[in-house]
Amino acid sequence: MLFLELLAFGMPVISFAYPHNPIKSPSLRRDVQADNTVKVVGPEDYCLVMPRDPHTNIGDSEYPGGTQVFCSSIARSADEQGLLPDNFWENVELHEDQGDNGGKYVQLTGCIRPSLIDRLNQLDEGGQYDSSGGREGRGNPRDSVCVGYNHYVELVEPALNRSCIRCCEDFDDCVVSKDTKGCPAVIPGNYFNCD
Numbered sequence: 001m002l003f004l005e006l007l008a009f010g011m012p013v014i015s016f017a018y019p020h021n022p023i024k025s026p027s028l029r030r031d032v033q034a035d036n037t038v039k040v041v042g043p044e045d046y047c048l049v050m051p052r053d054p055h056t057n058i059g060d061s062e063y064p065g066g067t068q069v070f071c072s073s074i075a076r077s078a079d080e081q082g083l084l085p086d087n088f089w090e091n092v093e094l095h096e097d098q099g100d101n102g103g104k105y106v107q108l109t110g111c112i113r114p115s116l117i118d119r120l121n122q123l124d125e126g127g128q129y130d131s132s133g134g135r136e137g138r139g140n141p142r143d144s145v146c147v148g149y150n151h152y153v154e155l156v157e158p159a160l161n162r163s164c165i166r167c168c169e170d171f172d173d174c175v176v177s178k179d180t181k182g183c184p185a186v187i188p189g190n191y192f193n194c195d
């Protein structure tokens with residue numbers, strides 16, 4: 001009986017662990033690091049990828065070792081994560097929903113204050129980080145993941161005072177192919193006065 005119950009509960013988990021492409025499953029990845037793991041739980045409970053070096057354009061941070069995850073004070077759980085100030089977002093909205101295939105996603109969209117973190121350049125038009133684009137679909141930063149989800153996509157646009165991040169169960173809900181189109185195209189949502 002116990003075995004049957006295990007089977008019944010085990011099956012969805014097993015199929016969930018193997019999406020379209022096994023390489024895209026974080027559970028099969030090695031070397032998952034706190035400074036390479038984003039998080040979206042609430043407007044004050046989140047971690048974002050940022051450049052590791054001061055005053056770096058997002059595009060210039062996209063080399064191995066060029067990034068570091070920064071967290072809100074509530075979310076920060078490891079020394080290797082940077083700390084974001086509590087007023088980093090000027091306006092932010094959390095939105096949770098399901099995509100066309102029924103997969104859950106969660107996102108933060110809104111206006112940031114880039115000057116409050118020394119890693120950004122105020123004039124940088126910005127760029128994208130993700131878990132599932134890039135070479136072999138292993139992401140940029142490579143092997144980065146989102147806690148509790150299979151995929152994520154994040155854009156930081158300092159010159160527009162705008163940022164966005166979405167974590168998704170379904171690959172299709174975290175679009176990685178629009179990386180030059182800006183936050184509203186990649187992650188539809190509320191951008192307040194910075195749209």
Ligand SMILES: *[C@@H]1O[C@H](CO)[C@@H](O)[C@H](O)[C@H]1NC(C)=O
Nearest residue numbers: 113114115158159160161194
């Ligand atoms: C971004 O914020 C800074 C500081 O408040 C401001 O000077 C600048 O005009 C803003 N940029 C845009 C595009 O709104």
